Amino acid sequence: MKTYITDIAIIGGGPAGLAAAISAYENGVNVLLIERDFELGGILPQCIHNGFGLGIFDEELTGPEFAQRYINKVIEYKIPIMLNTMVLEIRPNKNILAVNKNEGAILVKPKAIILAMGCRERTRGNIRIPGTRPAGIYTAGLAQRLVNIEGLMPGKKFVILGSGDIGMIMARRLTLEGAEVKAVIEILPYTSGLIRNKVQCLDDFGIPLLLQHTIIEIKGKDRVESVVVSKVDENWEPIKGSEKSFECDTLLLSVGLIPENELSKTAGVELDPKTRGPIINNYFQTNVEGIFACGNVLHVNDLVDNVASEGTLTGEIAAKFIKKIIKIDKNFVQLLCGRNIGYVLPQKVNKTAFKNSVRFYMRVKKPENNVYINFKVNDKLIYKKFERFARPSEMLIIDLPKQDILIDNNILIEVIPKEKKSEN
Amino acid sequence: MSEIVDSKIITCIGCPKGCQVKVSKFKNGNIEAEGYSCKHGKEYAIQEYIDPRRVLTTTIIVKNGILPLIPVRSNQPLPKNKLFECMKEIANIKVPAPIKMGDVLIKNILGLNVDIIASRDLESKIN
Numbered sequence: 398m399k400t401y402i403t404d405i406a407i408i409g410g411g412p413a414g415l416a417a418a419i420s421a422y423e424n425g426v427n428v429l430l431i432e433r434d435f436e437l438g439g440i441l442p443q444c445i446h447n448g449f450g451l452g453i454f455d456e457e458l459t460g461p462e463f464a465q466r467y468i469n470k471v472i473e474y475k476i477p478i479m480l481n482t483m484v485l486e487i488r489p490n491k492n493i494l495a496v497n498k499n500e501g502a503i504l505v506k507p508k509a510i511i512l513a514m515g516c517r518e519r520t521r522g523n524i525r526i527p528g529t530r531p532a533g534i535y536t537a538g539l540a541q542r543l544v545n546i547e548g549l550m551p552g553k554k555f556v557i558l559g560s561g562d563i564g565m566i567m568a569r570r571l572t573l574e575g576a577e578v579k580a581v582i583e584i585l586p587y588t589s590g591l592i593r594n595k596v597q598c599l600d601d602f603g604i605p606l607l608l609q610h611t612i613i614e615i616k617g618k619d620r621v622e623s624v625v626v627s628k629v630d631e632n633w634e635p636i637k638g639s640e641k642s643f644e645c646d647t648l649l650l651s652v653g654l655i656p657e658n659e660l661s662k663t664a665g666v667e668l669d670p671k672t673r674g675p676i677i678n679n680y681f682q683t684n685v686e687g688i689f690a691c692g693n694v695l696h697v698n699d700l701v702d703n704v705a706s707e708g709t710l711t712g713e714i715a716a717k718f719i720k721k722i723i724k725i726d727k728n729f730v731q732l733l734c735g736r737n738i739g740y741v742l743p744q745k746v747n748k749t750a751f752k753n754s755v756r757f758y759m760r761v762k763k764p765e766n767n768v769y770i771n772f773k774v775n776d777k778l779i780y781k782k783f784e785r786f787a788r789p790s791e792m793l794i795i796d797l798p799k800q801d802i803l804i805d806n807n808i809l810i811e812v813i814p815k816e817k818k819s820e821n
Numbered sequence: 822m823s824e825i826v827d828s829k830i831i832t833c834i835g836c837p838k839g840c841q842v843k844v845s846k847f848k849n850g851n852i853e854a855e856g857y858s859c860k861h862g863k864e865y866a867i868q869e870y871i872d873p874r875r876v877l878t879t880t881i882i883v884k885n886g887i888l889p890l891i892p893v894r895s896n897q898p899l900p901k902n903k904l905f906e907c908m909k910e911i912a913n914i915k916v917p918a919p920i921k922m923g924d925v926l927i928k929n930i931l932g933l934n935v936d937i938i939a940s941r942d943l944e945s946k947i948n
Contacts, residue, residue, distance in 0.1 A: 442892070442941065445878050445879070445880060445892035445893075445894075445940060446878045447876050447878055447894060457876070459878055459892060459894050459940040460892075460940075461892045461922075461940040461941035462922060462940050462941065464941070465922045465940075465941050465942060544880075545880055545890065545892060546888060546889075546890065547889065547890075548880070548882065548889045548890045573879060573904065573905070573908050574879075574908075591834075591837075592832065592834055592836075592837060592839040593834040595832075596832050596834050597834070597875060600832065601875070601901065785838075786836070786837040786838065788837055791837065
């Protein structure tokens with residue numbers, strides 16, 4: 398079996414992997430970027446709409462343009478890339494078993510690994526919609542690939558379940574391509590995507606958004622013929638008598654994303670049930686020494702700019718880890734999720750790190766306005782930050798300023814409305 | 822006070838608050854907004870009332886490319902009510918590979934002073 402030796406192997410050539418590869422290279426180590434598709438870019442080549450890049454480039458780019466800028470850098474640096482190469486297994490000793498058409502099975506022996514495999518879409522099976530099993534049921538991302546990359550229209554009359562950004566963007570895209578989008582159905586009382594997308598993708602084209610509704614049945618023998626939509630109560634239970642039928646030939650599902658961690662598990666990487674991604678410390682390192690993770694494999698981000706920033710940071714850290722500039726000791730405190738915190742990253746922080754500012758990424762469970770995000774140690778408030786809007790669809794990034802006192806116990810993060818006193 | 826001849830509710834997209842801004846046009850030609858919470862909301866709503874524009878992103882069929890389509894965008898926002906007309910114009914065109922990001926694929930579409938440009942590089946197919 399052919400064997401490759403490198404400093405850092407990066408698995409996944411999307412925005413996280415590209416940014417990590419560039420930054421590791423710039424920090425003076427050898428990099429090998431492994432990608433299963435025939436080209437780099439991950440999901441970005443099919444995300445042809447604009448709105449990317451405001452955080453990093455301070456201009457509005459389309460997905461392909463955002464990717465191209467990173468790809469051009471990888472080419473300029475002559476970073477070794479393996480395309481059409483599928484990683485099958487990461488062994489706990491960090492050896493990577495992969496296959497491709499030209500070489501068959503290969504073994505990559507790196508000093509460190511960066512996991513950048515991204516995420517995948519939830520499917521009909523994940524959300525258990527009853528009914529028949531006809532053709533014409535797609536995830537929104539698959540439909541996006543068919544329309545934007547392969548030039549195929551998956552249907553003529555659509556209903557879209559889920560008002561996340563991908564679902565709304567596909568509603569506009571399909572309408573522009575001449576299809577009819579009958580409705581976007583959302584189980585929550587608010588859209589789970591950006592207001593901008595609701596206005597520019599749905600309102601602009603007169604596409605109805607049905608909040609607090611869900612699909613209770615799919616009808617059709619060979620092809621989808623209709624879906625039955627029902628209003629739901631506050632417990633998401635369908636309300637009898639509120640059913641409406643929508644005639645359609647295609648149903649798109651935009652019902653969430655799941656970090657893709659099958660490979661992480663083979664390496665013995667521990668996952669967080671809340672993020673469904675690896676548990677990491679403030680160096681983006683998993684429980685396995687020398688295995689790092691960044692981007693959507695870690696937690697599902699809402700902005701590609703955040704994904705790429707995490708990649709850049711992780712590439713730098715992994716390079717410094719190999720060069721022994723960074724030493725990671727095992728003296729950690731844990732981060733705990735308090736009131737209305739869905740998850741927080743990193744899940745553990747090296748005690749010495751608090752001598753500098755530490756960055757935390759978190760998401761709330763339910764929307765609230767005018768809140769404080771409180772950081773508490775031993776019931777004592779060490780930091781609070783005011784947020785006008787805290788929404789599950791918009792990740793909060795909070796820099797905890799450097800601490801003069803020693804943090805020697807776990808940190809609880811909680812969301813507290815401004816009027817009320819801290820409850821705990 | 823002049824008489825209101827037209828009014829429209831516009832959802833501001835500046836921040837998650839999503840203010841419902843009412844823009845009214847008066848008989849004397851004045852345009853005024855109410856219901857915004859900041860100056861961005863006021864500016865956005867009035868601009869959106871007078872001349873709503875959008876960046877168009879779509880694809881063009883490619884001849885002899887490694888992929889059948891090239892993603893494209895308008896190099897600046899174009900009038901919202903021209904989106905479908907532009908889509909029809911774009912549907913009639915095929916462009917040959919290779920293509921570089923930023924290449925102008927349609928110059929001055931529909932005379933709107935807007936160009937349609939490539940969003941990525943696309944190599945030719947090796948036969």
